[in-house]
Amino acid sequence: MSILILLLLVLIFALAVWMIYRSFKTSVRYSIPKGTQIYGDLISEGKILRSNRYALTGKPDKVVMSGRQVIPYEYKTTDADRPREGHMLQMGVYFIILEEMYPDKIIPYGVLRYREQAFRIDNTPRIKSAVLEIANQIRGNYGVPVRNHTSSGKCFKCSFKDGCVQSLIR
Numbered sequence: 001m002s003i004l005i006l007l008l009l010v011l012i013f014a015l016a017v018w019m020i021y022r023s024f025k026t027s028v029r030y031s032i033p034k035g036t037q038i039y040g041d042l043i044s045e046g047k048i049l050r051s052n053r054y055a056l057t058g059k060p061d062k063v064v065m066s067g068r069q070v071i072p073y074e075y076k077t078t079d080a081d082r083p084r085e086g087h088m089l090q091m092g093v094y095f096i097i098l099e100e101m102y103p104d105k106i107i108p109y110g111v112l113r114y115r116e117q118a119f120r121i122d123n124t125p126r127i128k129s130a131v132l133e134i135a136n137q138i139r140g141n142y143g144v145p146v147r148n149h150t151s152s153g154k155c156f157k158c159s160f161k162d163g164c165v166q167s168l169i170r
């Protein structure tokens with residue numbers, strides 16, 4: 001066997017070990033939460049979740065109930081080495097909605113999963129007040145930010161569409 005082939009085999013082996021290590025590392029941290037799935041594409045038929053109190057809507061990829069805990073789960077097809085701010089706010093919307101839907105349960109955190117890594121997003125008063133602040137801005141209490149796109153699909157998926165005066169899907 002030539003040296004070149006040997007080196008190639010060693011390289012392939014090292015790559016395989018690295019890939020297994022990475023997938024193990026990310027799946028052990030925060031993959032799909034354990035428990036009973038109570039919401040998700042396959043069982044909810046696209047139903048949009050809603051907070052009547054704050055006029056917020058959301059569509060998490062999955063919600064799992066485990067004992068007294070309710071955990072939202074969001075999957076992004078992009079890569080990120082840290083949670084993106086907009087995605088954290090999206091998780092904050094889910095926290096607000098789920099707290100209203102399940103007043104006798106606890107929503108301690110959500111799981112935000114990117115292609116390579118998953119992150120635990122804690123349900124804190126800070127994240128929820130940031131969501132409500134932005135929702136108020138969008139509704140015009142403090143001036144209306146200018147829409148920066150022309151995509152009705154974006155508005156369709158947006159958690160603020162019910163209160164947004166610039167939504168493209170009315």
Ligand code: SF4
Pocket residue numbers: 138147154155156158159160161164165166167168
């Ligand atoms: S509904 Fe559309 S315009 Fe309004 S905040 Fe959402 S994405 Fe932007």
